[in-house]
Amino acid sequence: MSSLRFMRTFVAVARLGSFSEAADHVGLSQAAVSLQMRALEQEFDRELFDRCGRLALLNTAGQELLPEIKKLLDMYDHIRRPSQPDGQFHGQLTIGAIVSCMSILARIVSQLKTEHPGLGIRLVAGKSSELAQKLEHGDVDAAFVVSMGKRPASVRWSLLQREPLRLIVGPSVKGDDPRQILASYPFLRFDRTQHTGRQIDRVLQKLGVTPDDFLELNAIEQILGLVKDGVGVTVLPLLHTMAWGTRGDLRTLTLPDKLGLLTRDVGLIEPRDSRQQKITRAILERYKHLLASAFL
Structure with a gap:
């Protein structure tokens, strides 16, 4: 079954674009990967890569072969899987x-x-x-x-x-007006490189609020911990893994209805x-x- 192993390595090289990265992925030396690819090219009687320094990019023949090899590997995996x-x-x-x-x-x-x-x-x-x-x-x-x-x-x-977006504040924050609260307290922002962070940013824009950003994290539970400690306020989805109805250390406020359905x-x-x-x-x-x- 050496050809099948070589094909799996071929798929890794095709995805990663270099023999060295593919070697790390499949647990072989770079030299072993290179030998496998040479053997595969001999078996198919065609060159499959454009080799340029450290890069190994599929040429036209390799690109045509890739989907067929993936299908073959899927079929083999299905055949060898025992019945249920x-x-x-x-x-x-x-x-x-x-x-x-x-x-x-x-x-x-x-x-x-x-x-x-x-x-x-x-x-x-x-x-x-x-x-x-x-x-x-x-x-x-x-x-x-x-x-x-x-x-x-x-x-x-x-x-x-569906996790609704809410304004979340600590127990020391008074009032129920989202705009006033967002304008009055440091804002703990979720990472804007992520879809949720960009969604929250659009909500703030629709509210016409430019909050005083204190920090930006890609860690919802850490942000909630800082809100609980009184560091600031935030807008986040209500995680489905948290029992919000029983929490006394955080208060959630609904955003204005005119913003429409806001969910993650x-x-x-x-x-x-x-x-x-x-x-x-x-x-x-x-x-x-x-x-x-x-x-x-």
Whole structure:
């Protein structure tokens, strides 16, 4: 099965653009990767790369071959996967998730692996944009992410939860007028390089408010901790993993109705032609069940 191993290495080189990075990815030396690619070129009787210094970019022949090799590898993985008697799941998956989903997802995966001994699942944390790229490159089989709007036609989206955007203040903050509060206290801003941060920025613009930015973080729970300590106020989605109704250390205020429905949509992305959909459906349904049962 050496040719199949070489094909997997070929896919890694095609994605990463260099033999050295592909070597790190597949756990081989750079020399071994180079030898594998030479052997593959001999087997297919054509050159597959334009080699330029450290770079190894697919030429026209390589680009034409790449989708066919991916299909062949998918077929092989499907053939060697054992049947699933009595509803048992088998196989290996890598699932990505934003940090706010990770704790619940880890519980669900742990339960599934206990119930289905032949199932292996690896979890990977990351930002939504990073995880979407990992899905495109085949580094994850599915991912729980924040919706970023338009998606490729090849990607299936399944909504998990809508998290409303709210003004969040500490117990020492008085009043209920969002504009007045935002104009009076330091603002703790969520990272504007992320979709949620840009969404919050648009909300502030619609409110006609230019807050006094104190800091900018890509860490919702850390921002909430600073709000609780009286450092400032913030606008954030109400995380579905937190029991907001029982918190006395934070106060949430609804933003003006004229701004419309303001939510951060969290859901599952996966390839439409994924052969793992029975497993990802099971994970998604268990997640929804936990949310509906108010387990928090």
